[in-house]
Amino acid sequence: MIGLIRAEWLKLRSVRSNVILMISIAVLAVGLGALLAAVVPLDDPGPNGLPLSLDPLIRVQLVTAGFGLGLALLGVLGVQVIGQEYRFNTIRATFAATPRRGRVLAAKAVLLVVATLLIAAILVSLSVAIGGAILAGRGVGLDMSAPGTWRLLIGTWLLAPGYALAGFGVGMILRQPIGSIVAVLAWPMVIEQIVVGFLTDSVGRWMPYHAGGQVVEEHAREHMFGPWAGFAYFLGFALVLCLIGAVLVQRRDA
Amino acid sequence: MLEVRHLTKRFGAVLAVNDLSFDVREGRVTGFLGPNGSGKSTTMRIMLQLDRPQAGTATFSGRSYRELKHPLREVGALLDAGYVHPTRTASKHLRYLALSNSIPTRRVDEVLELVGLGEVADKRVGGFSLGMRQRLGLAGALLGDPGVLLFDEPVNGLDPEGILWVRTFMQRLAAEGRTVLVSSHLLSEMALTANDLVVIGRGQLIRQGSVDEFLNQTASGGWVEVRSPQAEVLAALVEGSGGRVTRGQGSFSASGVTAADVGELAAANGIVLHELSPKQVSLEEAFIEATRDAQQYTSAPLADGAS
Structure with missing residues (x-):
């Protein structure tokens, strides 16, 4: 199994588009927070009616703002590890080398979880360090002891493998990367937005990406799951997608 | 010894392989022959359990492909030279295969040298010609030094020098006691390479035996x-x-x-x-006669029966 995971790691980093994707995620996640920390007016009223200088959790959200798109792109990475194999037919070389397909899929999943936890840990730390330093330079640094700060940071970190696994599941189900990428980007950013906007008090809370997102909200939203319940629901959703995908991959011709 | 028993594979309404059984013996090159679309590639994919058959088995000394712990060390296959990612280098393509089967990575350099790709080991595969990709596919098949080798149309895209090289290579592999199965739709090519023939048409076995027997049995010589x-x-x-x-x-x-x-x-x-x-009877005529009823795509005869 170690050999299989190492093989998957080599596959991931030996494809140019994956390297470009990972660099983009890093630049976006850290850069956007740093940019906002530098330019957002600190004394105008924020979303909660308070100026940013008096609202510590909004400041945390500010420096981690790049993760909105960053996490979505980790979902794309999840699609890539399987979608690319189908697109270029390397899935046949892979399954010929390891005919027990479940082992290959497990190795990919383990790699995704470990890699995204590692990447997100580094990027969240960098965002806090860089964005925090910029804010501190403007006179209002991050307050790491404010209640909820660590939930937001750990929540952001733990959402990373969730997004990647959801993308992996969609990639296994649909097999072709373009459609899968459109799905993992359009579903949370367009479809869920509409559903949650119009059906807030009925099916809104069951929208998985929104449910997962509750863990990085500064306070609990009406009609929505609580932060960790929502996160657990989202993770369950990602795992169910992976399970469906794994069953389909096992049954279908490669 | 590779044994195929009662294989049946349907793609929707199309019966691609129909109750196909044959053996491939050790120490010989066995030509797997049939017209285009006769089910050769499908059969080979089923052998590697890439395609799921509706019925039947393919076993390597009694074990199914799935049961091989490190399959690349027992069965090497070149099914399609296109099974590579264009932005990956030749060396990394082979290295991940080696890692997945606990094959020492120095084998990667060895097989690349062996097939003549040593100098382009760190070049992206996207820039390779079809012939170079075939050689890379061959390197992948040889990576685990396997006792069974499956080649699907290996001389596709090769120049005459490359064809001669592959032909000699397969005969050498067989002479070392390995089981070698090579598919082709060109009988003339197989006549030069193979010792035994398995001839199929429309997914069914038409004949199995040595090349000489095939000639004698068909149209009585x-x-x-x-x-x-x-x-x-x-x-x-x-x-x-x-x-x-x-x-x-x-x-x-x-x-x-x-x-x-x-x-x-x-x-x-x-x-x-x-x-x-x-x-x-030429080999081609014997082949056409043997597979006449089984031709998937027959062309209309020319004016004066150009048989």
Whole structure:
């Protein structure tokens, strides 16, 4: 199994588009927070009616703002590890080398979880360090002891493998990367937005990406799951997608 | 020893492989022959359990492919040179395969040298010609030094020098005691490479045996074309001497007798001959005859039966 995971790691980093994707995620996640920390007016009223200088959790959200798109792109990475194999037919070389397909899929999943936890840990730390330093330079640094700060940071970190696994599941189900990428980007950013906007008090809370997102909200939203319940629901959703995908991959011709 | 038993594979309404059984022996090159679309590639994909058959098994010394712990060390396959990612280098393509089967990574450099790709090991595969990709596929098949080798149309895209190299290579692998199965739709190529033949058409076995047997069994090896103003009389005489005759206009073709037999019969009975020519069945003709009923895509015959 170690050999299989190492093989998957080599596959991931030996494809140019994956390297470009990972660099983009890093630049976006850290850069956007740093940019906002530098330019957002600190004394105008924020979303909660308070100026940013008096609202510590909004400041945390500010420096981690790049993760909105960053996490979505980790979902794309999840699609890539399987979608690319189908697109270029390397899935046949892979399954010929390891005919027990479940082992290959497990190795990919383990790699995704470990890699995204590692990447997100580094990027969240960098965002806090860089964005925090910029804010501190403007006179209002991050307050790491404010209640909820660590939930937001750990929540952001733990959402990373969730997004990647959801993308992996969609990639296994649909097999072709373009459609899968459109799905993992359009579903949370367009479809869920509409559903949650119009059906807030009925099916809104069951929208998985929104449910997962509750863990990085500064306070609990009406009609929505609580932060960790929502996160657990989202993770369950990602795992169910992976399970469906794994069953389909096992049954279908490669 | 590779054993295929009662394989059946359906793609929707299309029966691609139909109750197919055959053996591939050790120490010999076995040609897997059939017209385009006859189910060769599907059969080979099923052997590697890439495609799921509706029925039947393919086993390597009694074990299914799934049961092989490190399959690349026991079975090497070149199914399609296109199974590579264009932005990955040749060396990394082989390295991940090696890692997945606990093959020491120094083998990667060895097989790349062996197939003549040592100098482009760190080049992206996207820039490779079809011939180079075939060589890379071959390197992948040899990576685990396996005892069984499966090649699907390996000379596709190779230049004459490359074809000769592959042909010699396969014979050497067989001489080392390995089991070698090579598919092709070109009988002439197989006649030069293979010892045994498995001939299929429309997913069904047509013949299995040595190349020589195949020639002898099909159309009984040869016949004699005879043209004479007294063709009818001579044909009866040939039949009387034990030959089989197919009559035409002022001519006939005879099998089971030699041209000399027919000539002597004619001379003894004062019959004028306009033509007396012995015909040998070529491998291509034998192949076309054997698979005629099984051709998936037949072309309309030319004006005067260009058989």
